[in-house]
Structure formats: structure tokens, C-alpha cells
Amino acid sequence: MNPKLFAYTGGEILPLEKAFLHISDLAIQRGYGVFDYFKISNGHPFFLDDYLDRFYQSASIMRLEVPHTREGLKSIIYQLIEKNDLPESGIKMILTGGYSTDGYQPKESNLIITQQGLTMPAKEQVEKGVKIITYEYIRDFPLAKTINYTMGIWLSKAVTDGRAYDVLYNRNNIVSEFPRCNFFIVTKDGTVVTPSHNVLNGVTRMNLLNLARRHYNAEEGTVTLDDIRNAKEAFLTSTTKRIVPIVQMNDHVIGNGTPGSVTRSLLTHLVALEEEDRAKKA
């Protein structure tokens, strides 16, 4: 634990090592809560309003109340950014079910905000692409970013054992998302497609889709495991990872087994979009 870092808990900013929740909190008792996560570069939070939109939406779906207005929340975030002085980093907001009196019914939510260094994908992974495995599963509340990663964490062993980078959820052959990333393919005819259903509305996913629409045919739609086997390119997107090319699914090599030109071009566009977002602020 970085001893210089501060976190927001219990309504105040205090040293991270002093940030605790009482064990009656419903996150500890019943794994009940939502969260969100966004990236900071040179002190600038990227696409902050999009992430806040989703945080409030997750809370609303799970019937929790964020104990601050959007402006109040932003003010805490900017205070934390200033205090931590961690130019390249990520901020995580967790909203729990609160200190439940009966260990089941949510009470006033506890809000936790932490900031930590970024773990970017290794250069080699972006340059050579990665292998993924698949697993039959759909998250309980795909549109909400709940803290429930029981399945994703349990599958870490299968990912390691399969020498894979991540695991792609699917049901009845229809693909949805990774535990923490969204998924895209580029079809043989050059269309960029991302699953439309049972997925978290990733902010990077949305940005990518908009970028792809400017340069290619691009759509949200049904993606099957067969579509992946027939795809020219595949990649995953996430806030921290941006784009990681996928060159193998289970035993099947995708395309020619190297990151494709559309994938590489979209990554360049995405980096440019981040620059644009930063410039807006300045």
C-alpha cells in the first residue's frame, strides 16, 4: 500500500491506510454494491461525465443512492486528485449497501473513493496480441457495474491455466463481454461489430464505436462464437487497457494471428481522442 496516498471514506479524505468499513457493511455481509473507475492523465480525468453518468445509473439499477450531487461528487474527486498528486492514475468509486442492521436490507450507502497508479497492458501484449478463453455465463445485471466479480475472479485460474489474457462470457453461442472489458470483432468484409446485449456500456466501448463509425462500417449487434472464428480481427477495450488485440480464442487462431490493421488504426484514433478530451479541459 502506497503510504502517501489518500482516500475518501466516511465523508472525509484521509490516509488510505486509515480507510476502513465496519464489518456490518452490506459489501462485506452480502457483496452488495456498485462502483466505477476512470483514468487520470496529468491530473485530468478522462470522460468524467460519462463515467459519472454510469455510476449514477448503476446505483439506480441496484436501488442505492449516491450521497452527493454530481457537482458535490466532482468536488470530492478534484480534492482527492490534488491531494494525491498522482498524475497518471485511476480513480475508483465504490458505493456499498451501507451499514445494514439486519445484514440484508440496504441502509444509507457508504461511498469510498480511492486513487492508484495505472497498470497498463504490457507493450508486448499490444504489439503481438493475446489469447482469450471462453466461458458460458452472463452477469446478473449487465447494465450495472456491480462489485460482484465472484465468477470473474473464480475464472482467473482457468485464464492462467489456459495461458490466456482474459475470459470471454457467452451463452448459447452468443458472446457478451469479458469480466472487466468489452469485445469487438472486425468481420471479413471490414465491419466493426461489438455485442449489443448483456454487456456493460463501457465508456471506451462507446468512444470506440463512435470512432469506428467515422472510419469504417461499425455496429452493435449479435456476435456468435462462429463469428469470432470467421473474423478478420478481434480486440478488447477497457478504460485502463484502451485496446488489446486478440489473436487466438481457445485453440482457434483469429485472422492471420497478428494484430490487424483496423485494430491498430483504431488504437491510434483512441489515443488521439483522449488528447482531444484533455485539450477540452485545458
Add this chain to the structure above:
Amino acid sequence: MNPKLFAYTGGEILPLEKAFLHISDLAIQRGYGVFDYFKISNGHPFFLDDYLDRFYQSASIMRLEVPHTREGLKSIIYQLIEKNDLPESGIKMILTGGYSTDGYQPKESNLIITQQGLTMPAKEQVEKGVKIITYEYIRDFPLAKTINYTMGIWLSKAVTDGRAYDVLYNRNNIVSEFPRCNFFIVTKDGTVVTPSHNVLNGVTRMNLLNLARRHYNAEEGTVTLDDIRNAKEAFLTSTTKRIVPIVQMNDHVIGNGTPGSVTRSLLTHLVALEEEDRAKKA
């Protein structure tokens, strides 16, 4: 919070109000953990070995390690029972994913043990029976008692709105369990049946099944929603609730709409079995 109660956390027994977890714990970050719960009467923990079996099994399924041998764990439990002096109560053990350094990979588990008063079902509910509603869902790891109650808690509103007592999970018409209870029917020919698949191996469920086998035809098997509509009786079982008769499922009245004779007789046998278990100890 009862100010006189003690809890076990961080390797020691301390006042419940001082029992905290650092926010880096994987229960808070990712809802990752398992737990178990057993009942105490006159200081005697009922069927303790069965509950400990299941606790260690849940941990093993979710790849967590209980940081004590069974005898070590029992010793802590008995110390806590003595310290709290709460003759009629329940003990909850929670084993979390621990203080994760990357917010995703489990580390050395944190073990929390708390004791609190029992909330038994109201007399009227046992005497008149209750209504249940149904919902299409199966828990991710039915054989493990994980802390993930995201769905169960979210469904509380539907339960309240439907003026129901609880919500029964099913998929493709096949019934499994309640969020926190097991399910039984008594068929028209007098056979006691409990769902065999996708259910937690409840200790009360197992005791009930053994008791039912002594007095009736009884089996684990497939139970469909139609089987419930055609059943003579239905009831739920749990550690705290023992047996609660079910007289209505959604809009359908079960049997003659009152608790059946088999249900009532099994409750009597179950209370007697608890007395037997207590006598063994003494």
C-alpha cells in the same frame, strides 16, 4: 448495534463496534467471499460439524483458505460464545478474499466471526403459512455459500411489492431454492420432494430429508413449477426459520391454502431432532 457484543476479526476477539476491514479487502472491492451461519441455543451450537463441513467446502470451491484448522476454529467459536453470553443466537463466519494488492487477485483471507440475536419467523407465518413469488435465476455457485446476494437483495422489492415472504429461483420451469432457504413439496401421493440440483446443501434441508425418510416417502429430485401447482403441501427450510409452510405461489393457492399435516408433523420432528442434538453435547 448491541454495544455489549464481541466479534472475531484480525485474529482477535474485540468489541463488535471496533470490528473493521480495510477497504482493500476483496469483499469490498469485488464482493468475493464465502460465509456460513449456525444457530445457538442455551450456548449449544446445533449441528456444528455439518456447518463447518460446509464452510470449508465453500472456501475450497471458491479457492479460499480458512486460516485455522477445524479445532482451532471451534476454539474461537466457543470463546466467542462464552464472551458474548447470548444463549439464543446465531453465529456467522465470513471468509473474504483478503487484502488484495491489485484489487482482483485474492490474498490471505480475512476471517470474521460475529454473533447476534435470532430473528425467528413470526408465529402467524408458521401457523397460517406464507405466499411466495418466483424468479428465473440460478446462483453462480449453488454448492458454495458465497456472500454474493446481489440478486436476492435486489429482489427484496419484488417480494415486498408482491406481499410475499420470499422468492423462489427457477430456470426453464425447474425450481431450485430461495436466496437463503431450501424448498420442499409434498405431492398428492404423499411423497416429500426437495430439488436435487442447483441448490445449497442446507443443513436443515439434509436433516429434514432424513427425518422425512423415516416417516414418509421422501426424495431429492426434479421439481417443476407445475409440480408445485399440483402439490398438496409446500414449505421452506432454513437454519433460523426451521420450517415455514407455503400456501400460495404467485396467484396460485397451494393445496387447500393452509399448512398441511405433513409439514406440521415434520416441524415437530425437527424441533425434537434439535433437542436430541443438544442432549448429545450435554
